Amino acid sequence: MLYWMDSKLNVMECADFHGLKRRTVVAEDLFYPFSMTLFEDFVYWSDWGTDSFIRCDKFGGRNCRAFHRNNVKAEVLMVVHKVKQPKGVNHCDHNRCPQLCLPTRSSYTCKCDNLYVLRNSTCVLKPTAAQCTSDQYFCTYNSKCISRRWICDGDDDCGDGADEMPENCTRRARPTTSRGGRRME
Numbered sequence: 001m002l003y004w005m006d007s008k009l010n011v012m013e014c015a016d017f018h019g020l021k022r023r024t025v026v027a028e029d030l031f032y033p034f035s036m037t038l039f040e041d042f043v044y045w046s047d048w049g050t051d052s053f054i055r056c057d058k059f060g061g062r063n064c065r066a067f068h069r070n071n072v073k074a075e076v077l078m079v080v081h082k083v084k085q086p087k088g089v090n091h092c093d094h095n096r097c098p099q100l101c102l103p104t105r106s107s108y109t110c111k112c113d114n115l116y117v118l119r120n121s122t123c124v125l126k127p128t129a130a131q132c133t134s135d136q137y138f139c140t141y142n143s144k145c146i147s148r149r150w151i152c153d154g155d156d157d158c159g160d161g162a163d164e165m166p167e168n169c170t171r172r173a174r175p176t177t178s179r180g181g182r183r184m185e
């Protein structure tokens with residue numbers, strides 16, 4: 001069956017793939033239906049008139065209920081359910097990640113929550129600017145304290161180029177020494 005909604009007439013109808021057996025599914029309490037989807041025995045849609053998500057029995061339009069209200073105008077509504085997922089291997093089964101496992105095409109990568117950073121296969125709290133010494137610069141992007149000697153030295157130590165930004169370079173003259181003897185992290 002094909003289902004559609006008419007936002008001008010405020011009605012939901014369906015028909016078979018030949019355009020036959022056309023019938024009205026829902027004709028009440030539709031104010032501005034926008035996006036719809038089907039899953040199992042129900043039809044779901046977003047209604048811009050009431051800022052809500054609604055579902056009804058797809059056969060006769062019964063058992064209707066709004067399952068979410070006061071939403072922003074939802075332009076696309078879709079069902080994500082395990083039975084709709086393509087078959088494949090879950091590389092995160094039996095993973096060794098301390099917090100988050102993100103599957104890739106052939107394996108997986110480990111990530112940490114926003115407040116943590118991955119160090120030696122462990123999620124540790126990110127350093128804060130307060131933990132940097134007076135001769136260090138705090139990189140917000142990778143949460144590292146780097147030596148102020150590394151500011152504007154031509155190497156991206158922060159990962160987002162913050163230590164090489166022009167405003168930092170005007171405050172500090174370019175070093176004339178090489179980076180030999182730089183400490184390992």
Ligand SMILES: [Ca+2]
Pocket residue numbers: 150151152153154155156157158163164
């Ligand atoms: Ca640098």
